[in-house]
Every structure is written in structure tokens, then in C-alpha cells.
Amino acid sequence: MRVAVVTQYFPISFQPWAGHSAYQTLRHLAQQCDLKVFYPHAVDAAGIRPASRRQRLPVDRDYRPRGVDVEYVPYPVVPVLSRPFNGWMAAAKLLPHVMRYRPDVILNYVVYPDGLAATTIAQKLKVPVVLTAIGSDLNRMSDPICASLTRSTLRRADITITVSRDLLKTALRLGSAPERSHAILNGCDTAVFRVRDMADARNQIGMSHDVEAVVYVGRFDVRKGLIELLRAAADLRMRRPGLNLYLIGDGPDKPELLEEIQKYQASGWIHLIPPCTSALVALWMSAANLVTLPSYKEGCPNVVIEALAAGRPVVATEVGGIPELMNESCGRLVAPQNVQELELALDQTLSARWNPDEISRRHNRSWKAVASDVYDCLFQAIQTRAANKLRAP
Structure with a gap:
């Protein structure tokens, strides 16, 4: 053929x-x-x-x-x-x-x-x-x-x-x-996105073991819900001072994100990470307490699939094909463009105990x-x- x-x-x-x-x-x-x-x-x-x-x-x-x-x-x-x-x-x-x-x-x-x-x-x-x-x-x-x-x-x-x-x-x-x-x-590449030890992953990328790490991977586009994410994280950090947000990617709305970070004086705990290889993305996910994708619309987002394969809980919006990939056994689904609901879901997911192996078993499609x-x-x-x-x- x-x-x-x-x-x-x-x-x-x-x-x-x-x-x-x-x-x-x-x-x-x-x-x-x-x-x-x-x-x-x-x-x-x-x-x-x-x-x-x-x-x-x-x-x-x-x-x-x-x-x-x-x-x-x-x-x-x-x-x-x-x-x-x-x-x-x-x-x-x-x-x-x-x-x-x-x-x-x-x-x-x-x-x-x-x-x-x-x-x-x-x-x-x-x-x-x-x-x-x-x-x-x-x-x-x-x-x-x-x-x-x-x-x-x-x-x-x-x-x-x-x-x-x-x-x-x-x-x-x-x-x-x-x-x-x-x-x-x-x-996803199941040889790359797999369950790893969180402490070891943090050592490899130089992340502190004391932080609560929320990771976003994707395009810097406000339609990905990034402004709502920054506002929800800023509100949540008042109760969880160890919270750190890592945004991995690039895109047209990076200047708007930088303005929002400056408004909250959050440059010490909101980190913009340049796009990186799949192997490095897998390490960031393994180092995270949770991975988030608060988009307004989606198809079948790879970041959710990869995070689940890596055994990490996900907080994502209930749009497109995302509900086909996950439920409350591996994270939280929220309405799009809702800062309060997103903040609550992040808080609940950080507080809950998760079994990485059980999450990973939910998605292992190569x-x-x-x-x-x-x-x-x-x-x-x-x-x-x-x-x-x-x-x-």
C-alpha cells in the first residue's frame, strides 16, 4: 500500500x-x-x-x-x-x-x-x-x-x-x-510516559521536593484556559503556600501570561518553561502532583493521555473528548471558564491520595x-x- x-x-x-x-x-x-x-x-x-x-x-x-x-x-x-x-x-x-x-x-x-x-x-x-x-x-x-x-x-x-x-x-x-x-x-509513547518515582523525577529536573507542583503542557493560548488557571492558582496559593505552577510550552499569548504573572507578583512561583522533548515532558509530569488542562474546547488531548499513562491525576475541563479519557478515579472534571470550580478541583486533587499504578492502567494505548x-x-x-x-x- x-x-x-x-x-x-x-x-x-x-x-x-x-x-x-x-x-x-x-x-x-x-x-x-x-x-x-x-x-x-x-x-x-x-x-x-x-x-x-x-x-x-x-x-x-x-x-x-x-x-x-x-x-x-x-x-x-x-x-x-x-x-x-x-x-x-x-x-x-x-x-x-x-x-x-x-x-x-x-x-x-x-x-x-x-x-x-x-x-x-x-x-x-x-x-x-x-x-x-x-x-x-x-x-x-x-x-x-x-x-x-x-x-x-x-x-x-x-x-x-x-x-x-x-x-x-x-x-x-x-x-x-x-x-x-x-x-x-x-x-501515547508508553515507553516514555510511564510511572516513575516522583522524587527521582524532581531530582533530574531540579525541582524542589517541598513544592506542590501543578503542571500544564501545551500552547500558550488563552483559549486553553490559562488566564483562569493563573487566577485559580493565585487564589489557591493563599491557602497552599507551597503551590508552584509550571507552564511548559510557547504560543501567541505569552505576553498576556507575563502581564498576569506580574499583576499577581507571582514570578517566584509561576514558571514558564520552553517547549521540550517528549522525554523531558514525561519527567515534568512524573515530578508533578497533578497535570491540568483547563481548555475551552478540545478534541482528544495528548497531554491528558500522557499524564494518565505517567500515573498522575488530571484536572481538566469537561469538554470534547476529555470525559472519554478520564473520570473522578483519576482526577477532576470542571466546567470551562470557571475560576472558582477550577480552584476547588485543584485543591481537592492536591489533597487526595492517588495510586499512580491504578491511574496508569486507565490509559496504556500505544x-x-x-x-x-x-x-x-x-x-x-x-x-x-x-x-x-x-x-x-
């Missing part, structure tokens, strides 16, 4: 952590079939770059994440104005590259614009296409035109995969065919298992297309 993957949801040179779930799945899938990623890289059309927006960083086309072949293909965009056309513009540039690869099936991550490009190319090459919705592509559609294009793209898929059962309901509501839609939950499920969907798409051809008059 030859699989062409069309997606921007994939690591690049200046964002090696991007598209983590896609990369991990594809790395294992590439061991079962011939696979190549075609990355449609948006570049500003000649002479067009508004002063209000930062210049796009150039993509290193020689960058190769371990275990996956990738080709970066630039396509021109006009900021905001070309948004409804980006899928077709990407398809036009990608088509000759994918055609030379001669795939049996096309796999995609992110329904729009990448999925529209994937379905357009698949139609030209007369091969099946499998779309993968990751969450934000269906939950946060940017405008009515893009929403309409997302719905039409879903209807054109041979198979649609979602990363949670909750997201599957959204995909079905938007037009995915029920008989051709499947929820495949994310996994990326290899995820890749196997995706392989089955790809094979099904090929077989169904072939059977339909035989039945055609």
Missing part, C-alpha cells in the same frame, strides 16, 4: 512539537506501508505582507523528522482574503508532486484547508481519501465560507476519522456519512495501536472503492 499524506499538521523545523499526534501515528504507520507526507506550506504572495502581521518564518525543506519521509510544497496565499481558496490553491501546487508518488490512497489530517486539498487531489487521481478531524478544524471554523467548505469536504471523504467520539458526533452533524465515519482515540486502526481504515477505503468499481455498469 502506498499512502500519500496531505497535511500541515506535522512537525517543521521551527515547530518540532507541532502535529505530535499525526507524526507519532505516521511514524508507526510507515513501518506497515510505503508512506510520504506532502506538507502544503503557505507563503505570502509576492509583494503582499501587511505590516500588522509578523512575517512567516521560512520552512527548512531539508528538515526530516525521524522515521517519516516528507516533502514541503509552497503555495501562495493572500492573508485573510485567500482563506476560502487556500484548499484549492494548495491542491494545485501539490497535485504534480502527489501524482509522481502514485499513491493507492490519500490520508489527511485537518479537514480544512488541507482536507479540501486532499479530496481534490484524490478526485483527480481517482484514488480514495481518508480525512482525519483533530478537533479545532471542526470546533473553531473561522468563517461561514470555510464552514461550508468544511461540510462539503466531509461529504466527499471515503472515510472520516475523528480523534474522539464527541468529535465524531460533530462530524456527523456537519455531513460525514455515518457508515464511513470512525472515532480512533489518540495514544501509537502503534493507533496506527494499526488507521491502517485498517485505509485498507477499507481501498477495498470499498475497488468493490464499487466492479459493481459499476
Whole structure:
């Protein structure tokens, strides 16, 4: 089987952590079939770059994440104005590259614009296409035109995969065919994210043994509930003076976080940690008393899966696929954008006694298992297309 993957949801040179779930799945899938990623890289059309927006960083086309072949293909965009056309513009540039690869099936991550490009190319090459919705592509559609294009793209898929059962309901509501839609939950690297001794983990990263450590891992984006988290932690620290908050990541709202930290004069106990490798993230989680993800919306967040595999309790919002991953046996679920409820859940979770081994047993699904499920969907798409051809008059 030859699989062409069309997606921007994939690591690049200046964002090696991007598209983590896609990369991990594809790395294992590439061991079962011939696979190549075609990355449609948006570049500003000649002479067009508004002063209000930062210049796009150039993509290193020689960058190769371990275990996956990738080709970066630039396509021109006009900021905001070309948004409804980006899928077709990407398809036009990608088509000759994918055609030379001669795939049996096309796999995609992110329904729009990448999925529209994937379905357009698949139609030209007369091969099946499998779309993968990751969450934000269906939950946060940017405008009515893009929403309409997302719905039409879903209807054109041979198979649609979602990363949670909750997201599957959204995909079905938007037009995915029920008989051709499947929820495949994310996994994690179970060799990296496993139960470790907390004291040993703290020694390795230089964390004090006296603090109560709350860890967040992810994008610095206010929609991840970070402002509410800072306020809840500041209120809670008045009763728990040993509380320390560690925010691991980067993102567009870092200046707003720094302002909030300064407002609470909290630089001594709220720590911003740069993005780091999975192995180091696993150590931070093992060093934590709890891991938190107070997002407004989510699909099937890797950070929750990884924290549970590491045996740490989680405080997260009851949104998206999170309730499919956890319950009160391994943490607390709270309403989004509710500072008081979040503070109470953090307090209760820090006060409770948890068994790391029992928590870890709740989630031990590997990326290899995820890749196997995706392989089955790809094979099904090929077989169904072939059977339909035989039945055609």
C-alpha cells in the first residue's frame, strides 16, 4: 500500500512539537506501508505582507523528522482574503508532486484547508481519501465560507476519522456519512510516559521536593484556559503556600501570561518553561502532583493521555473528548471558564491520595495501536472503492 499524506499538521523545523499526534501515528504507520507526507506550506504572495502581521518564518525543506519521509510544497496565499481558496490553491501546487508518488490512497489530517486539498487531489487521481478531524478544524471554523467548505469536504471523504467520539458526533452533524465515519482515540509513547518515582523525577529536573507542583503542557493560548488557571492558582496559593505552577510550552499569548504573572507578583512561583522533548515532558509530569488542562474546547488531548499513562491525576475541563479519557478515579472534571470550580478541583486533587499504578492502567494505548486502526481504515477505503468499481455498469 502506498499512502500519500496531505497535511500541515506535522512537525517543521521551527515547530518540532507541532502535529505530535499525526507524526507519532505516521511514524508507526510507515513501518506497515510505503508512506510520504506532502506538507502544503503557505507563503505570502509576492509583494503582499501587511505590516500588522509578523512575517512567516521560512520552512527548512531539508528538515526530516525521524522515521517519516516528507516533502514541503509552497503555495501562495493572500492573508485573510485567500482563506476560502487556500484548499484549492494548495491542491494545485501539490497535485504534480502527489501524482509522481502514485499513491493507492490519500490520508489527511485537518479537514480544512488541507482536507479540501486532499479530496481534490484524490478526485483527480481517482484514488480514495481518508480525512482525519483533530478537533479545532471542526470546533473553531473561522468563517461561514470555510464552514461550508468544511461540510462539503466531509461529504466527499471515503472515510472520516475523528480523534474522539464527541468529535465524531460533530462530524456527523456537519455531513460525514455515518457508515464511513470512525472515532480512533489518540495514544501515547508508553515507553516514555510511564510511572516513575516522583522524587527521582524532581531530582533530574531540579525541582524542589517541598513544592506542590501543578503542571500544564501545551500552547500558550488563552483559549486553553490559562488566564483562569493563573487566577485559580493565585487564589489557591493563599491557602497552599507551597503551590508552584509550571507552564511548559510557547504560543501567541505569552505576553498576556507575563502581564498576569506580574499583576499577581507571582514570578517566584509561576514558571514558564520552553517547549521540550517528549522525554523531558514525561519527567515534568512524573515530578508533578497533578497535570491540568483547563481548555475551552478540545478534541482528544495528548497531554491528558500522557499524564494518565505517567500515573498522575488530571484536572481538566469537561469538554470534547476529555470525559472519554478520564473520570473522578483519576482526577477532576470542571466546567470551562470557571475560576472558582477550577480552584476547588485543584485543591481537592492536591489533597487526595492517588495510586499512580491504578491511574496508569486507565490509559496504556500505544501509537502503534493507533496506527494499526488507521491502517485498517485505509485498507477499507481501498477495498470499498475497488468493490464499487466492479459493481459499476
